Amino acid sequence: MTRLPPLAGFVSASGVRVYRIPCRVFPHLTARVFLIMGAGPPTLVDAGSGQGRSTKEILDGIEQLNNNFDVSIKPRDIGRIILTHGHLDHFGGLADFVDLVGTNLEVALHPLDRPAVVSHDRWALGASDRLERFLVKAGLDAKERHALLQHYGQSRKATSDDDHQRREAVGRPLGMGTFGSEIELTDEMLLDGLRFIHTPGHSPGHVCVLIDDILLSGDHILPRTIPQQWPESVAPFTGLGHYLSSLDKIAGVEGITLAAGGHEPVMEDVYWRIEDIRRLQERRFVRVQDVIGRAEEPLTLNQISRRVYTKAEGFFALLALTDVGARVEYLEEHGKLTVEECDGVGRVRVA
Ligand SMILES: [Zn+2]
Ligand SMILES: [Zn+2]
Numbered sequence: 001m002t003r004l005p006p007l008a009g010f011v012s013a014s015g016v017r018v019y020r021i022p023c024r025v026f027p028h029l030t031a032r033v034f035l036i037m038g039a040g041p042p043t044l045v046d047a048g049s050g051q052g053r054s055t056k057e058i059l060d061g062i063e064q065l066n067n068n069f070d071v072s073i074k075p076r077d078i079g080r081i082i083l084t085h086g087h088l089d090h091f092g093g094l095a096d097f098v099d100l101v102g103t104n105l106e107v108a109l110h111p112l113d114r115p116a117v118v119s120h121d122r123w124a125l126g127a128s129d130r131l132e133r134f135l136v137k138a139g140l141d142a143k144e145r146h147a148l149l150q151h152y153g154q155s156r157k158a159t160s161d162d163d164h165q166r167r168e169a170v171g172r173p174l175g176m177g178t179f180g181s182e183i184e185l186t187d188e189m190l191l192d193g194l195r196f197i198h199t200p201g202h203s204p205g206h207v208c209v210l211i212d213d214i215l216l217s218g219d220h221i222l223p224r225t226i227p228q229q230w231p232e233s234v235a236p237f238t239g240l241g242h243y244l245s246s247l248d249k250i251a252g253v254e255g256i257t258l259a260a261g262g263h264e265p266v267m268e269d270v271y272w273r274i275e276d277i278r279r280l281q282e283r284r285f286v287r288v289q290d291v292i293g294r295a296e297e298p299l300t301l302n303q304i305s306r307r308v309y310t311k312a313e314g315f316f317a318l319l320a321l322t323d324v325g326a327r328v329e330y331l332e333e334h335g336k337l338t339v340e341e342c343d344g345v346g347r348v349r350v351a
Contacts, residue, residue, distance in 0.1 A: 004030060005265075007061055009069045010258060012212035016193060020070065022259060025049035025089040031262050033058055034216055039069060040192030041079025041106070045209055046262055047214050050092035053084025056119055058093065059100075063096040076101060082185070082194075083109040085203040085220030086116030090262055107193070108183035110198060112237055113205030127235065128152060134234045136323060139170035139300025139345045199250065202227040204236060208250060215259040220246060220275060222261040226280055229326035244281065247274050249262040287329045289350075292337065297349035301325050 008020040016038040023032040025048055028192070048054035052311040059075045066072060078101055083091050094117070100107060115123045124197030131152060135145045142171045183191070185207050187198035195210040199220045209216040219227050250256075260271035267273050291307045292299060301324055305312070309320035328348055333336040339346045 004031075004057065007064060007068055008265075008266075009065075009071075010214055010260075011255075011310050012214045014065070015018060016214075017069075017071065018211060018214055018216075018260075019065055019071070020266075021058055021065075023048045023054045023057035023061070024052060025054050026072045028265070029089060031089050032260065033061075033074070035062060035065065035078075035264075036194070036211060036258065037073070039194050039211060042073055042077050043080040043082060043194075044097070045082045046084055046090040046218070047081055047097055048093035049089045049288065050094070050096055051145040052089075055093045055096040059274070075272065077105060080106040080108060080183075082207075082209060082211070083107070083117065084216065084220075084262060085110075085206040086113030087219065088120075089201060090218070101321050103180050106182050106183055107237060108207030109180075110185045110207050112200065112202055115204075122274035130234045130269050134231065134325060134342055135321070137233075137301070137341070137346045138305075139302040139347075148318045148321070150164050151318050158215050176216050186256070187315060197249060201229075201236040204238060206246070208239060210253065210256075213255050213257040215250070215253070215256045215269075217250070217259045217261045219262050221250065221259060221267070221270060221277070223273060224264050224265045227249070228275055228322070230322050231325040231329045232324070234322065237263065238326075240281070240326050241333060244278070244299070250274060284323070285327055285331065286329070289331065289336065292348055293350050295349075298340065300345055300347055301328060304328070304348065312340070 004022045004024065008019045012018065016036060019035040019037070021033050021035060022030055024241060025034060031046070031048060033048055036045065038045040048058050062073060062075045064340065078097060081097055082092060083094070084282060093106065101128040109117060121333060128149065133146060185196045188197070190197045193211070197208045197210060199206045199208050202219045206220055208218060208219055208220055229240055229243060232242070251271060256270050259267040261267070287308055288304060291304055301321060305321045305324040312320035328337060328339065332339050335351055337348055338351045339348050
């Protein structure tokens, strides 16, 4: 089992304290939630997955802060939870905190990710319908589609289905107001000294939180991983157009001295990391264009994906396909590729 990194504490330019609390969200994935003290009520940024030991590790982490840092807090004192985005590893534990804190809890999130949080099952059904249409257009036959959709379903099961009641509970509190109140986050909104920056791409309603010179970057910017890309045809407000302009948005925020994502270590130079991600993205674009340029006839997305990501199998084949789909979509929008549709299948060539 992966070992959890230690608790850590940071102080912003104006003295707001930010504590990093690691937790295991899925068997092979750790995440970090953050406790902010000194900007409004004690505030958690993200809530873990609610699965396995995730919530317990967060609660233990909060208790341990009292011993390891100059802070006095009980988990019940949490007054606000901010969700960076509506992925299960970030919001799945929300229901546990609603149970714990009740009507004193405020929940803040961006409206574009609200459906994924409030009515996750319904949202997921719509998402897999759109994914199936994408796979048809990408040129997969019924058997191949079935296999990939099963991987998609299993990935959701592995991450969300071990306790069906919990998922019901995830949907209930926001819809029925069993906690205090809901705060709708908008781009450039200020709240008790926190600044929210809407950064769509990785998810439609992804937000980064700026505390003076400290940026909590969610999954938008991570030090080691480039977030998974989906074509906008599968998930509106995702896609590389949104993702890249959301990178520009953060690059334009001056004075960030520390950035901390929802996974992986902190980043001391977020501006360098943004440059690095842009370079990696550019290389992937070149690789896709290269495969299409060298082909003797127009290629389906499935054919491109198999040539670009030669080793991707199972669930990774699905991720490879959506990555290629997002790239082709972006390049077509920018006039570099042409997609012609015949019998419901798209074929891509250089424009
Ligand atoms: Zn995510
Ligand atoms: Zn994540």
